[in-house]
Amino acid sequence: MTDESKPIPTRVSDPQLVEQRRRQIVKAAVDLFVEKGFHKTTTREIAKASGLGIGTLYEYVHSKEDVLYLVCAYIHGEMKQRLDDVMGGKERGRELLVASVRHFFACVDDLQDYVLLIYQETKSLPPDQLKLVLRQEEEITHLFVNILERGRADGSLSLAADSVKLFAHNIVILGQMWTFRRWALRRDYTLEQYTEKQTSLLLQEICPSPLRTGHEKGEF
Secondary structure, three states: OOHHHOOOOOOOOOHHHHHHHHHHHHHHHHHHHHHHOOOOOOHHHHHHHOOOOHHHHHHHOOOHHHHHHHHHHHHHHHHHHHHHHHHOOOOOHHHHHHHHHHHHHHHHHHOHHHHHHHHHHHHHOOHHHHHHHHHHHHHHHHHHHHHHHHHHHHOOOOOOHHHHHHHHHHHHHHHHHHHHOHHHHHHHOOHHHHHHHHHHHHHHHHOOHHHHHHHHOOOO
């Protein structure tokens, strides 16, 4: 689990064991939450599905809401790590944006049930944990803000300064739409096709004209 799980105390002193057990709990909980819903799932069912006794479960979390928070922290951690890995390169903003969108959309696809769960159930979190989850969501958006700003600085992207944050939010929503509208989108597109078409639309809006001409021919 990531540093975002620190607000939940544990009586276990071994951090690697905490990481391992909480991953078990998260995986089991997501399957149950998707099948039965958050409110109809019991902590006893989560413990059984994760291969832990109920007493052992409570050594790692204090409530079902803690489990939901860990689910949210897990997906945000995964997304941030994948985008951080891409950000390490020295590509120009345009190339970095294309690579980051691809990685982000693929991550959403891998964790689609987790993503859907976050937006269905975060209202059940206590206010302090909800605040942390929303902050984590903003951090993902801010990674795209940084990419867009890099493109503005190196001239590979053409975007007004006051539109950068809104455009970054749009990118995140486009990725999440692959989950929210999967019942319709997957009839017409593969993930690769969806990513290519959405990237094309994004670049049409923000690429300087010399790049846009090549892009419209499908030259990513």
